[in-house]
Amino acid sequence: MKVGVPNSFCYAGMENFFIRVIPEVLEDSQIVFSGKTTKEMVEYGLKNGCDELCIPAKIFIGHVEYLIRKKNVDVLFLPRLVSVLPGTYSCPKIIGIPDIIKTNYCGVELIVPEINLRKKRKIMSEKSMKNEQLFDFPMAKIAKTKNIIVLAHSYVIFDEFLNKGILETIKSAGYNPIYPAYYRFNSFYISSDLPKGFFWSSARDIYNYFEWAVNNTQIDGVVYLMTFGCGIDSVLQELIMRKCNKVGLPYLCITVDEHCADVGIQTRIEAYLDMIEWRSKDEKNYLSTHG
Amino acid sequence: MRKITFPHMGNLFVIAKALFEELGFEVVVPPYNNKSALEIGKRLSPEFICLPFKLNMGNFIQAIEMGADTIVIFGGCGPCRFGYYGALEKEILKDLGYDVEMIVIEPLFYGLRNFLEQVSKIFARKNIASILKRVYRLAKKVDGIERKVHFLRPREMVKGSVDKIYERFRKEALKVYGIDQMERLVDTTNVLLDNLYIVNEKVRKIGIVGEIYTIIDSFSSLNIEKILGEMGCEVERNLYISQWIDTHLIYPIFRKKDTIVKRYSKGIMPVLIGGHARETISYAIYFAAQKYDGILHIFPLTCMPEIIAKSVLNGIKNQIGVPIMHVVVDEIDSDVGIKTRLEAFLDLIEARSEKVERGLLSWD
Numbered sequence: 001m002k003v004g005v006p007n008s009f010c011y012a013g014m015e016n017f018f019i020r021v022i023p024e025v026l027e028d029s030q031i032v033f034s035g036k037t038t039k040e041m042v043e044y045g046l047k048n049g050c051d052e053l054c055i056p057a058k059i060f061i062g063h064v065e066y067l068i069r070k071k072n073v074d075v076l077f078l079p080r081l082v083s084v085l086p087g088t089y090s091c092p093k094i095i096g097i098p099d100i101i102k103t104n105y106c107g108v109e110l111i112v113p114e115i116n117l118r119k120k121r122k123i124m125s126e127k128s129m130k131n132e133q134l135f136d137f138p139m140a141k142i143a144k145t146k147n148i149i150v151l152a153h154s155y156v157i158f159d160e161f162l163n164k165g166i167l168e169t170i171k172s173a174g175y176n177p178i179y180p181a182y183y184r185f186n187s188f189y190i191s192s193d194l195p196k197g198f199f200w201s202s203a204r205d206i207y208n209y210f211e212w213a214v215n216n217t218q219i220d221g222v223v224y225l226m227t228f229g230c231g232i233d234s235v236l237q238e239l240i241m242r243k244c245n246k247v248g249l250p251y252l253c254i255t256v257d258e259h260c261a262d263v264g265i266q267t268r269i270e271a272y273l274d275m276i277e278w279r280s281k282d283e284k285n286y287l288s289t290h291g
Numbered sequence: 292m293r294k295i296t297f298p299h300m301g302n303l304f305v306i307a308k309a310l311f312e313e314l315g316f317e318v319v320v321p322p323y324n325n326k327s328a329l330e331i332g333k334r335l336s337p338e339f340i341c342l343p344f345k346l347n348m349g350n351f352i353q354a355i356e357m358g359a360d361t362i363v364i365f366g367g368c369g370p371c372r373f374g375y376y377g378a379l380e381k382e383i384l385k386d387l388g389y390d391v392e393m394i395v396i397e398p399l400f401y402g403l404r405n406f407l408e409q410v411s412k413i414f415a416r417k418n419i420a421s422i423l424k425r426v427y428r429l430a431k432k433v434d435g436i437e438r439k440v441h442f443l444r445p446r447e448m449v450k451g452s453v454d455k456i457y458e459r460f461r462k463e464a465l466k467v468y469g470i471d472q473m474e475r476l477v478d479t480t481n482v483l484l485d486n487l488y489i490v491n492e493k494v495r496k497i498g499i500v501g502e503i504y505t506i507i508d509s510f511s512s513l514n515i516e517k518i519l520g521e522m523g524c525e526v527e528r529n530l531y532i533s534q535w536i537d538t539h540l541i542y543p544i545f546r547k548k549d550t551i552v553k554r555y556s557k558g559i560m561p562v563l564i565g566g567h568a569r570e571t572i573s574y575a576i577y578f579a580a581q582k583y584d585g586i587l588h589i590f591p592l593t594c595m596p597e598i599i600a601k602s603v604l605n606g607i608k609n610q611i612g613v614p615i616m617h618v619v620v621d622e623i624d625s626d627v628g629i630k631t632r633l634e635a636f637l638d639l640i641e642a643r644s645e646k647v648e649r650g651l652l653s654w655d
Contacts, residue, residue, distance in 0.1 A: 050602040052592070052619065082562060089370035089565070096564040096599035103559065103606025114562070196378035196397075199369030226339075231595040234339035235375050242386060 001026065003111075004073030006034045006063035009056045010081050010094040012155040013135040013181075022077060025111070032071050034063040037161040041066045046258055048104070054229035055257050056155050056162065057093050064101055068108055075109045076101065083118035084134055085201040091232055137181035142217055148273075149213050150179045151240065152225035153202050153232075156256070163225060164262045166254075166269060173273045175220065180209035194239070203236045210240055214247060221250040221276050223269070228257035250276055292317055293392075295413075296359035298347040299324050301507035302433050303532055305464045309473040310426045311363075314413065320465055321354035324510035328353055333622055335383055342511055342591035342620055343504040344376055351380065355389055363413065366397035370565040371596055425470045427536060432477045434531040436460065439484050441527065444520025445495075448488035454517065456483045492523065495640060498578030499528045500571045501589035502597050505620055506530055512589050513626040515618070518633055519587075527583070529574035530567065551577050559603060566596030572603055579613040585640045586613055592621040614639055 003026060005011065005018050015033065022031055034041070037059055045062025053061075067073050078098045081090045089095070098112045115134075137154055148170050156162045157179050170177040193211070198204040213219055222244050226233040237253055244251040252272045254265055295311050296319045297304070304320050311318045322328065328349025335352070336345045351362055367374030377395035384391060396409050436457075443453045460480040467476050497519055505511045506528055516526045538549055555573035563569060575586050588604065590597035601617055608615060616636045618629065 050598065050605055052598045052601065080562065089368075092370045092565040092568070092595040093599055095370065095562065096560065096568065096596070096603070099560045099564075100599060100602040100606065103603045106606075194378070195381050196366070196375070196395075196401075199374055229339070229593055231339075231341075231372055231593055234337045234593065235372060235379055238337040238340075238379065239382065242382065 001029050001075060002032050002071070002073045003029045004032045004034070004064075004067035004071060004076045006060060006067060006076075006078075008034070008037055008063045008159060009060035009097070009155050010090065011060075011078075012158055013137045016136045017134055018077065025113070026075070029075075032067065032073055034067050034071075037063070037159055038066075042161065042258060044069075052229065054093065054231075055227050056153070056159075056230075057097065058258070059159075059161070060097065061100070061104075064105065068105060073108075075111055077111050080112050080114045082114060082116040083201065084115065085204065086117050088199055088201040088204055089118065090201055093231075135181075139181050140178040141176070142178055143176040145218055145220075146175045147178050147213075147217055147219045148175045148221050148223060149210065149219050150177050150223045150225060151206050151210055152179070153206070153227070153230075154181060156225050156227055162227065162256055164256060164265045166223070166225065166265065169266050169269045170223075170273070173270060175273060178213065178217075178219075180206050193243070198236075200232050203232050206236060207239070210243075214243075214249070219249070220280070221252065221272065223272070224251070224253040226253055226255045228255050250279070293361045294319050294359045295361045295363055296321060296351070296354035297363045298343075298350045299508065300343075300504055301509065301532065302437065302461070303507075305433050305461075305473060306426060306430045306532065307363075308464070309429060309470045310422070311413075312469050313422050313426070316413075319354050319357050319359035321350040321357070321359075323461075324350070324508060329622060335387070337379075339593050341372060341594050342622070343373075343508075344380075345622070346504075346508075346511060347376065347380060348383065351384065351391075352389075355391060360391055362391055362393045364393065364395055366395045366401075368398055368400040373566075422470070425474075427533070429470055429474055429477070430533040430536060432474065432481075434533045436477060436480055436484070437531065439481070441516060441520065442525060443484060443487060443489060444517070445523045445525050446489040446492065448490050450521070452487055453484065453520075456480060456487075495524045495584045495637070496582075497524045497526050497585050497587060498574070498581075498583045499526055499587045499589060500574045500578070501567075501587075501618075502571075502591060502594050503530050503535065503567055505589050505591050507532065511591070511620055512618075513620065513623065513629045515587065515589065515629065515633070518626065518630055522633065522637055524584075524637070527578070529570055529578075555580075559607065564596055564599060566594065568596035568600040568603075571597060571600040572607075575604055575615065576607075576611060579611045583613060584644065585636060586611070586615045587618060587636075588615055589618045589620060592619050614643065 003022055007015055018031060022029055041062035042059055044065040045058040048065060049058035049061045064076065067076065078101060080095060080098050082095050083089050098110060102110055137158060150157065150166060167177045198207060222240065224237050224240060226237055241251055254268065293316050295316045297307050299321060308318050308320055324346050328346060331352045332345030332349035335348045364377045366377045377393060381393045394409050394412050397405055399406055440453055440457050447453050460476065463476055464473065467473055499506055507530060509516060519526050542548060552570055552573045555576040556569050560569050560572055571588065578586055588601060604615055614636065
């Protein structure tokens, strides 16, 4: 039996988890990953996704369609990630995405186990449900100086279509990009300066990383990669911007969407880095807060 | 003495005003949602946040200018963005330099102590139980008026007479004090509505589903209910304020669930994804089963749960078999565009119904 697993959106970085779990659930199965986002998938997604969905979700639909059309999978394996950190929820779109696939692609069989750490109710086997094993991303290495923190959901940072090569651009300008990778921090570490801890797992992760980096490392600037139509980003971005204003960090917010114009974004990043360079050289005393 | 204010949401102000006055506070009701409130909200809020947040900000600023010093709002524990409204609004108002206290009533998920602390700031009064009971009855009655207005609008003999009475009710509600007077006002309005002359015309029935704020609040939904009423359609919504109280505050105590949601969401959306996405889907199917002529789905731009609901409705539109129109509301302040769309929608329903009567229609 061919089991299709799209690896984008919330399932990005879960490859090792799936390889461990699927043989436990299904006998003699062959796992088919959709792989990296291609232009073809993006087109499928844009055509079949509902207009208001955020870009990662549209691309996800493209991945599913690609698996169905080109790989002829028998079953799709889409766990419902209700909560991946104790005490938090995932974004409503992540929770509801199996329902979209179920109702829009009627011919395909779906396997939708529920992962819900909020209620400490585990549907899948105990061993594979250890928190740190769910997602698997390479951690960023923190340099002594010249760090730029790039904040976004992991499915944006590690998707080359969505991040438009921002990490590479920053690297080639001589700076070291650092970024949050899902859930490396103790989930019960609640940020002190927030009026209320976030109830979204990814938002909590990003904000905690940001605050930790501001307090413990030497960072020169903050770049927020916002996806168009993302509900969490609209709140999170605002809070991070306000914090940067108070601390006096140069801040840049880039909204990425389906249009593939890498060059424009590269120019903006370069201008931003030039500004940081110039500021550290010429204006040691005065700190302007906006990039 | 605290001067309490709260955000607008349709006729919520009628109920909240009576409640806080009965508890002995001075109440500042912000001006009804209007263009300038939206303008203020647009300026102060994050760009991609949903419309209710922007209107809330406008309400708060206008109320503060009128002298309010305490804001009461509900919190939440996700996953819809509404749970973070209070916290973010607090932050924005603080950065703007307004000296107001925000009482955010969080659900019990964040601890009983936190809940009691916040609630005791408001409810440190005698016989709360009887006040809450009377407020609940008032909420039921106010929603009854709204239902009656929806019923009468397409049937009234003298066009515009229903809205005259309804507007008068909303205006008078700002002047009366306490639950008793409010209840008397509701009763007189009921009598006035009951005495209207009605004509029996062929009335189409439209079901409205969607995000709670935008369907309850007529300003944010661009007066869709009124426009539809004038076009000869009776409107039924899936959410009213008293119904919200039922499903969120009273049913959990008795471990009860909305029977329609339970019945119709089976197999389509088994778990809660936040907001009212499940209600939207199940009521859309329910309205279709009740032989409504059309369904309107209203939600603010970037509303996370409703986008999922829209996608799912797209997938099951064959099963529903009744035309659905999706209306995404954002910072628009003209209703001309929506009028045109509604006219087209009603034309479609008209054309379709003839075919249904002659048995010509195949939905595929």
